[in-house]
Amino acid sequence: MLIKRRRGWELPESAATPESVYFNRRAILGGMGLATIGSVLPVTTARAEQPDPSAKLYPVARNAKYTLDRPITPEKLATTYNNFYEFGSHKSIWRDAQRRLKVRPWTVKIDGMVGRPMELGVDDLLAKMPLEERLYRLRCVEAWSMAIPYSGFPLKALVDLAQPQSGAKYLVMQTLSNPTMFPGQREFYYPWPYTEGLTIAEAVNELSFIATGLYGKPIPAQNGAPLRLVAPWKYGFKHVKSIVSFTFSDKRPVTFWEKLVPQEYGFWANINPEVPHPRWSQATEKVIGSDERVPTQLYNGYGEFVAGLYKDLTSEKLFM
Numbered sequence: 001m002l003i004k005r006r007r008g009w010e011l012p013e014s015a016a017t018p019e020s021v022y023f024n025r026r027a028i029l030g031g032m033g034l035a036t037i038g039s040v041l042p043v044t045t046a047r048a049e050q051p052d053p054s055a056k057l058y059p060v061a062r063n064a065k066y067t068l069d070r071p072i073t074p075e076k077l078a079t080t081y082n083n084f085y086e087f088g089s090h091k092s093i094w095r096d097a098q099r100r101l102k103v104r105p106w107t108v109k110i111d112g113m114v115g116r117p118m119e120l121g122v123d124d125l126l127a128k129m130p131l132e133e134r135l136y137r138l139r140c141v142e143a144w145s146m147a148i149p150y151s152g153f154p155l156k157a158l159v160d161l162a163q164p165q166s167g168a169k170y171l172v173m174q175t176l177s178n179p180t181m182f183p184g185q186r187e188f189y190y191p192w193p194y195t196e197g198l199t200i201a202e203a204v205n206e207l208s209f210i211a212t213g214l215y216g217k218p219i220p221a222q223n224g225a226p227l228r229l230v231a232p233w234k235y236g237f238k239h240v241k242s243i244v245s246f247t248f249s250d251k252r253p254v255t256f257w258e259k260l261v262p263q264e265y266g267f268w269a270n271i272n273p274e275v276p277h278p279r280w281s282q283a284t285e286k287v288i289g290s291d292e293r294v295p296t297q298l299y300n301g302y303g304e305f306v307a308g309l310y311k312d313l314t315s316e317k318l319f320m
């Protein structure tokens with residue numbers, strides 16, 4: 001990485017390798033270094049200017065079904081150690097995200113192969129959805145992990161609202177396109193907008209969740225406000241942030257990382273300690289906020305919920 005400033009809880013260089021090494025190297029070779037680093041504007045003003053109309057919804061009741069095997073990551077770390085390439089490829093994009101990302105008004109499109117296409121404001125969507133809190137482990141492909149209290153709704157509730165046609169096989173989700181709010185989107189070599197997808201079977205699995213809150217409050221900009229996917233058995237890069245469209249399709253999308261570095265990242269991205277990334281092992285993970293490295297678990301420990309989804313997909317590269 002280009003940034004050498006490191007706090008106590010950040011990773012030693014050897015502990016994890018960023019998703020983007022390959023690409024940063026190209027950027028450097030091309031003389032295009034990363035320009036927007038180290039905004040110093042205070043965060044508090046950005047928040048004060050934009051009261052979030054959904055703030056009154058939180059906290060929501062915790063669903064006790066989803067339990068952790070480790071302490072919850074301190075909020076400060078989960079909201080300052082982030083990946084959000086629309087703001088750059090360093091790990092401290094949170095200040096820029098707070099300052100630049102405007103999350104109201106925010107229009108969400110539900111379209112494609114559905115019985116009920118619609119466009120609605122995020123607050124109208126929230127009013128229709130059953131909100132709850134879940135404790136989930138987050139495992140980034142860079143071999144670090146966190147444990148986070150997400151508030152939000154099961155993705156299945158949105159699928160039910162949309163009423164997909166029988167031919168729909170995939171749900172495609174995209175981040176907002178807006179190079180003013182997202183300076184990273186001016187970098188032409190990335191395949192913007194950030195695109196992710198699930199099969200419909202995955203999308204209606206009980207674990208698939210749209211996070212709208214974090215730590216009992218509206219989800220902060222840097223974590224993907226106002227709507228962000230959480231699929232905890234998949235590597236974090238599947239968890240597309242700041243979603244504006246849910247499109248039902250019979251075609252599998254080519255996702256952001258798959259398009260960028262197809263030899264390293266695929267569509268499925270299920271977590272498996274026995275399948276190394278081409279450039280590093282996935283056997284263990286650094287627990288952010290502790291000195292520990294712990295063994296990584298198949299499907300991030302969520303196999304009882306999701307292993308059945310993949311029984312008949314033996315010819316697919318399920319773990320990259």
Ligand SMILES: Nc1nc2c(c(=O)[nH]1)N[C@H]1C(S)=C(S)[C@@H](COP(=O)(O)O)O[C@H]1N2
Nearest residue numbers: 082083084085140175194223236237239241
């Ligand atoms: N739009 C968008 N979504 C994104 C990313 C991104 O760069 N842009 N990074 C992904 C990656 S690699 C990870 S690990 C998670 C990180 O989420 P967090 O910052 O809330 O921990 O967001 C994912 N969602």
Ligand SMILES: [Mo]
Nearest residue numbers: 140141236237
């Ligand atoms: Mo990641």
